[in-house]
Every structure is written in C-alpha cells, then in structure tokens.
Amino acid sequence: MFSKILIANRGEIALRVVRACREMGIRSVAVHSTADADAMHVRMADESVCIGPPSSSQSYLSVPAIISACEITGAEAIHPGYGFLSENANFVQIVEDHGLTFIGPRAEHIRVMGDKITAKETMRQLGVPCVPGSAGGVPDLDAARAVADESGYPVIVKATAGGGGRGMKLARSAEDLERAFRTARAEAKAAFGNDEVYIEKYLSKPRHIEIQVFGDGKGRAVHLGERDCSLQRRHQKVLEESPGPAIDDATRARIGRICADAVGAINYAGAGTIEFLYEDGEFYFIEMNTRLQVEHPVTEAVYDVDLVREQIRVAAGQPMSFDQDALTPRGHAIEVRINAEKLPNFSPSPGRISQYHAPGGLGVRVDSALYDGYRIPPYYDSLIGKLIVHGSDRPEALSRLARALGELIVDGVDTTIPLFHALLREPAVLSGDYDIHWLEHWLEQRPG
Template sequence: MTANTPIKRLLIANRGEIAVRVIKTARRLGIHTIALYSDADANAMHVRDADEAWHLGAAPARESYLDTAKVLAIAHAAKADAIHPGYGFLSENSDFASACEDLGIRFIGPSGAAILAMGDKSGAKALMQAAGVPVLPGYHGADQSLELLRDQARQTGFPLLIKAASGGGGKGMRRVEGLAEFDEALAVVKREALAAFGDDHVLLERYLPRARHVEVQVFADSLGNAIYLGDRDCSLQRRHQKVIEEAPAPDIPAPLRQRMGEAAVAAARAIDYRGAGTIEFLLCEGEFFFMEMNTRLQVEHPVTECVTGQDLVAWQLAVAEGKPLPLTQEEVVLRGHAVEARLYAEDVPAGFLPASGPIHWLHWPMGIRIDTGVGAGDEVSPYYDPMIAKLVAHGQSRAEAFAKLAEALGALTLGPLVHNGALLLRLCQEPEVLAMRHHTQWPIPTGPLPIPALAWPLAALWLASRPDMTPPGSSSPWQQARGFRLGSHKRWTVVVRMGDERRTLTLDESAGTFEWQGGHLPYAAGPDHLRLLQGKTWQRYPVQAAGQGFVLQIQGRNIPFCEEDPLHQAPSDQHHGSDLREVRAPMHGILVALLVDAGQQVKRGQPLLVLEAMKMEHSLKAERDGVIEALHCRQGDQVSQGSVLVQFAQSDEPAEVSAS
C-alpha cells in the first residue's frame, strides 16, 4: 500500500479515553474504525463507539493489548490499512511498528528505526549531543555492572536519578540522595524496568531539585518538513507522573522559547522523524536540558490543540497518508491559555494508591473539554491505568483557564469510586501554582482536607427534607427523616454520622430558609440535590444514595453521611485487635517481591512485600516491630484488594503496615 493512499479502515490498538479520542476524529474524516477489547473491556465506551470491535484476550495487558501477534492477526483479518497505537501499550514498540510496515499496514507514528533510536535513552542522549541539543551530566553507557554504576554515581554526584534506559511515563525511576541508598534503589528500578519494558538497563542523571518540566510538541512529515507547535509545562507531578499540564509554558522569555523549539526540531530531524512527537526538557535557571523524546501522541496533547486550534490526530492521519504538514512554522499561532487536569481513580491521602470499581453516578461539568473513556454504569478496571478522564479548560489568559477548570472540578459529580478530583481543585486554587512558583519536586499537598463546615448542616438538611429516607413501617420519632419535632414550630433535630464522627444538629426553618451562622439561607431540595442561595448565587450540591446513607458532594469532594439513632452506642473496639494482625492488599495487583518469611522478626519500617498495581510498584512496610506468623501469598500471585497477605503473631502492639 502506497503512503499517499487514503486510509479507509483504521484499527485502534488501545483502549479507554485515547481510543475514544481517535475514533471521534476518524469518524469526522469518514474513516471506518475498528476497536480491540479484552475480557475486562467487553462493554467499554471505545467498544460501543467504534464501527466494529474485536476480542483480543484475557484482561491482563500481556495477554491482550500487549500481544503483538494477536493485534496484527486481527488487523489482517479485519482488513485494516492503518493502526493507531494511541499512547502506552504498543505505541513506542519499535518491533511492532516495523512489523506493521512489513505487513503493508501503516503505523500511525514514526518508523520502527526512529522509535528504537529514542527508546534507547542512553543512545538517544548521544544522538542529541551530536545534534547540538543540551543534555544532563550522567552515565548512559552499556556496562551495567554494580561496581561501575556505583562509581559513575559518585562521579555524577548526589542527588541523582536512576532511570530505566527503555522507560517512560515515570515508571522505572528513583531519586537517590546518597551512596548508602544506591544499591536498593537500583534493584527497584531494574525490577520495575524489566517488568514494564522487558529491559533492566538503567542510566544515571544529575538531579535538578528545582527544575521545571517543559516539553515541545514537534511534527514532521515524509516530505522533509518539521515544525514545533508550541510548548507545555508539566511540572505538577506526583511519583514522576504528570497531574496538571498547561500550554503554553508560562513565564518563559520569547528568545528562550524559540531556542527550545528549534532544539526540539533539530532533535526530530536527527532521527529522520515522522509524525507527532514530544521533546521533553528540564528547564532550570534559564538553561534547558534534553530528557527524552516520546515518539507518540502525548496524553496532554489537548492543551496544544486548544491553543493552536488544530486536531493533532487529524495531522497524524494526514502525515501517514503522505500529505504535507497543514501549517508552516510561520503560520503557527497560539491563542490564549489551556490547562488540563488528569482525573484518576486513586486514594490521595493513602499515598495515591490506585483504585478501581464501578461508577454509579457521573455528571460532567459544562463549558470545558472532557476526554474520557467511561460513563455512568461503567467500571474502572484494576488491570490498566486508573485515569478516568482529562478535563481541559481554555481561556484568554492563564488565570481565566485555571478559574474555568476550578469551577468545572467543583461541579463534577462522580462516585462512589474514589478519585483525585478534590486534589485537582485544590491545585487549581493553590497560590504557589497560580503564581507559577512550583517545580517538578514541589510537594503536592496530599493530607486529608478538613470537612467543609457547611457539609454537616447540609447533610442534616437533606435528611430533614427527604421523606423517603424514613424506614418503612417505622414509628420511632428518631427514625423520622424529617426530624423529631415538638410543638408547631419547625425546629428539626437530626443526628448525622460520617465515619466515626457523630453530630447532633438543630435546624430552624422559616419560609423556605434555614438558619446558618446567624443568617437564613434560602434552600430547595430536588430528587438528587440541594440548592442554597449564597449571596446572589444559587449553589447546587448533588446528593446520591449509597448503602445505608448518602454521599454529599461539596467543593469537589464526595463525603459519605448517614442518619443515626441518637441513642446508638459506638461499637466496642475490644475485638478489633486481631484485624490489625492482618496485612491486607490495599489494591488489586501482582506480588512482584516477597521479602519476608514465616517466623521472621521484623522491625518497624522494614519492607514486607512489593505489589505492582497499574504500572507502579508499591512497597508495604511494617509500622511496628513484630513476628511473621504466616504468609498467605506467593511471589507472582495476582491479589485482590482487601485480601490477607501476611499474618502477624499476637502481641500487645500488633503490627500495622503502610504503603509507599
């Protein structure tokens, strides 16, 4: 098939929001779309949206989305003339790209040779040096002996980063403060790298403690044209993974911005690149250093689309058809500012532990762009990345874009699945972020947020205003959802519980208002929400039934409440001690390392085991001294959230564990 033949049948070798995103553009261009799905994705949105969908295999990615033979066999059987790999999975697999070329199927991306050149992080840095692109000091050699790596670490200096040579996406990366930590960190990186990329080679790099992560979007066609489409700042990160991205990167002088863009184009030309790519730089005190090139479409490409007004997936398809780039460098115009927040299913206070489960209720906010692969009734699977959606706001200024995003996050209704929406809202209102004083190591606030003061009276008001909350057949005044009243005045007493905290609240109503902080707020109750008139604005607070209670959404958070009999006594904790003896899996995952044996004495802080969940390793450590009584797992086991992994012997102070 010649390069200038129009694409008619496009197979998307991916899942989730990026598959849905590609399908939207392909449908607009009149291209027939073919989706792939695993057992876990049989009813997924990308399957529903595509023109046709083919079953790949079992839920684990290694048996489905990462199985190149299956993907290519389906592409042949489905008569696909092109494959879009999205990002992740096979998108930067040079063998897969080359195999597509050999079969006459266009790979929507660069050549296998270009992917290979940049996939080898050590070789890529050598190429960049030859092309005149600045690189960080460090070691990028082939000799991987422990002695040599230790010596190179000494020469590079601390702190430094150990990075998987074939890595990306923040996986296979550890910061090391000194030589005493080096061996253990090296072992972890090698294990992660082997599991994620099939290659345990590492490189060492000087660590810049207050650097910004700035990346440049490049595009090249097969006719010799190469340009850059602005830049993005991705400095807000946790565990080396991006949380919020924006375009253009703020507070960069025009001459420096131009030098970075030209260096990015030089990097692409050095490997005869074709298609969409991203050159990632570290920017520190007016100097920039090449980190790596992502030879694919980036997760954060929507912010570039917003400020350029271009569809980058359409550009990818046009380049694959042999067409020239739609714009020259001089024609690229950036308008306004865009910011993107990655909405993840994760427990932030628990250390960003990935979460999974069903989405029972979901209402997306209006006025911004939503890229997602799920809807109400869908489920976030424990087998894949826990990203739920990308929320993208575009404004005339940076302040306007952040304000729009904050408003949208405050209006988001999603549950009961735990997610990081409250953290994203917090970041959009954080003074350090709004003043652009953050960097890649800026400590993202992860502690539990205080419960908003208004949440308690809202919960009481909901109970008092919902007749359907009264248990059927109940005659107890304490169980009347409208509250226990004496006399003819409307004075409600309601007992509300959230977790272990109980409050008795008294509400005074007068003419559709309730008393709050010395004033009366007008309110209205709908079937799934409360509305309050605060100042001159009606604020809507969604409420959803959940189990024996309900979930109130306020300030971007899902807060669970329930009504309780005020005569109820708190349960005794005397029988709970045995529960603390059990080390349970905090998430679904694979046990990649079991570090203790039955009968072994362990000390507080000692690692017990390592779980790999959603592409990241999580070490479970003992919180107290103790003795291992029994192990209920083996290395390589697939474990479920809540399953017992380790049993501690009975003691006066039972051991607990923490995940890190």
C-alpha cells in the same frame, strides 16, 4: 487516504481517535477485551472485534490478535494511541511486514528513542542540550563512582529501559551511591528484564518542560510550543499546562527551533514530544516520547490544531497542513487527569459509575469514555478522563478550571477530583511557582 483504521487501544484515547476518523470520513475499528465489551469506544466505532480476555498481555498487547483483527475487518492502518504497543518498534515492523500502515514514526526512530542512552547521545549529536552524566551504561560501582564524582552530587541512577519512575534512585552523597546503584539495577531487572543503568546529575528544583514536535517524515518538522508538566506524583503527571508559566517567548522559540531541527534532521514522521528538565534558564534533555501524549489536548487548544487528524494525514502520505509560521499560540490551556483512585493513598477504585455529568461551556473540553452505569474494570490504568480548559490567559484558564471542576460529577467510585479542588486553593499553583518536587512535598505535609 485510508478508508478504514483500526485503533489498537481502549478508553478515552481510543474514543478520541474514533472521533477524528468520523470527521475525516474514515471508518473505524475498535478492538476490545472481554472486560471492555460495553466500553464507549466499542459502542462508538463503526466496527469492533474482541481480541482476548481481560489481561492486557492476552488482548491489547497481543500482536497476533491485533493483526488478525485488521485482516478480518480489512483495516489498512493502525493507530496505537498511547501506552500499550504505541512505542513498540517490533510491533511497528510486524505491521509494515503485513502490508499495513502504522500511524506514527518509523520503527528505527522508536527503537533509538526507546533506549535512554542511545536517545541521549543521538540528541546530543543533533544539538539538543542534555543533562551531565554518563555517556552510556555504567557497568559497575567503580564506574558509577567516577561518573558521580565528575558530575557532582547529587546524582540519579536510572534504568536505560526505564519508565514510570521504576529503576530510578537518588544518591545525594558518595555514601548513598552503592545502595542507589544496586537498588536501581535490581528494580530495572525485575521490571524490564534489563539491569543496565546510567547516571545523571540530579537537579534540585527543576521544572518538567516538554516540546511538542511534528514531522512529515521527509525532513520537514515544526514545533508547537511547550507544555509544563511539573505537577507530578511519583513521576506521574497530574496537571499539564501550555504555555509554561516559567517560559518567555524568546526561550520558547529558541528551544522549539532546536527540537524541530533535530527531528527534521532524522526525517521523523508524526507526533513526538521531547522532554526536558528546566532549571536556571537551562534545558536538559531527558527523553523523547515517539507517540501522542496524554496531554496533547492542551497543545491543540492553544494552537488550534487537531494532532490526531494530522497524524493520520501524514501517515497516509499527505503533507502537513501547517508550517511553523502559521503556528501562533493563543491563550492558555490546562489539563487535569481524573483518575479512579481513593485519596489520600491514590489506591485504585474500580467500580460502577452511578452518575456522570460532564461540565460544559466556553473553553471546556472533556476527554472521557465514561457514561452512567459504566463499570470501570480493575485490569487497566486508573485514568478515566481528562478535563481541559482554555482561556485568554492563565488567570482566566484557572478560573474556568475551578468552575468546570465544580460541575463535574463522577459518582459510584472514588476519584482524584478533590485533589484539584485543593490544589486550586494553593498560592504556588495559582502563581505557577512550583517544580517537579512540589506536589510530593505538599502531599506529605497534608493530614491523612
């Protein structure tokens, strides 16, 4: 087992890894920018190293700075959290070249799954159902028209290197296609330096379902059920829950087994999430995230496992501590993402926290790096915390969520907490009868 792990991240996820290390008797090293010198993950880690100025490109994305921090502190392994360098195959290779261990999958798997076209073809070969569309990149408008005609409108044009909704445009008819194709390519070039796009059939009312998988890197893999992440705004998840209200036990077992078999066949190591659009009883693969997800706590609550601890164990060469037969879901869990944003426009709201109080009680978990007096910097993602609740069933989890939100106090900045109070009064949310477009439509209809 490792004696010291460096955490190449910040905020709540860095603190989450610090806690896992402490429970395992492993010393932790926090890295931070000058803007994060007083951050909670820096205070809680056993050691800390400043790796640069506030800009992410000069700190949390600086590979030389992170490797140097390992050498200075004697850390043997790096946990990337999510975001930043967590899915950067070149970073993984550099880590290994320096004799260090990357706590996550191998570079080859990150590289394959990081390209949406290659990922889709790989998954198709492994028996994972995929959305109808182009087999690869679409080079020009004539080719785009041919694919769209075969798939049937509406279609969606997506950047192969895309993410976060960028380089993604909808064409509802042949007349829309030229504009969507050219706009998606231009956005992709600007955002990712790569204007290659592909085309998929657009599903009108799908849910976003993701399957949590975990592999030991030696051909053994399991699934830990699904999470429903359909409540989204601009392709960004707002609320996640497990089990999904639209999935029955037989369907869960079927798609879970398909996903576990797929990652086992490629000797995948560590945590991963296979994401699908789900409509009319059918799953359609959209991407695989080769890292820990923001919403991993809902799976931990339902399956009573510590995914970060398991990541560390597998990276250290130890066997998984569970098998598929031991993974039985229990109850229902919901997570809401608390962002420092001003409603209704969701504009960033950095600033000083004048008062903070986290809710508690049975079945309530808060993953946050906030504290009284903390100043949220303006340089990073606006996520400041996650509120996770667990109950014996969905109605109890929803009731517990409403109670916990009522106890949560974050003063000094605007947050998205009022959004969740409002959502919990909506019949569609209470019944679980929503799709990936529901929240956008609901927000459009609300008075400003």
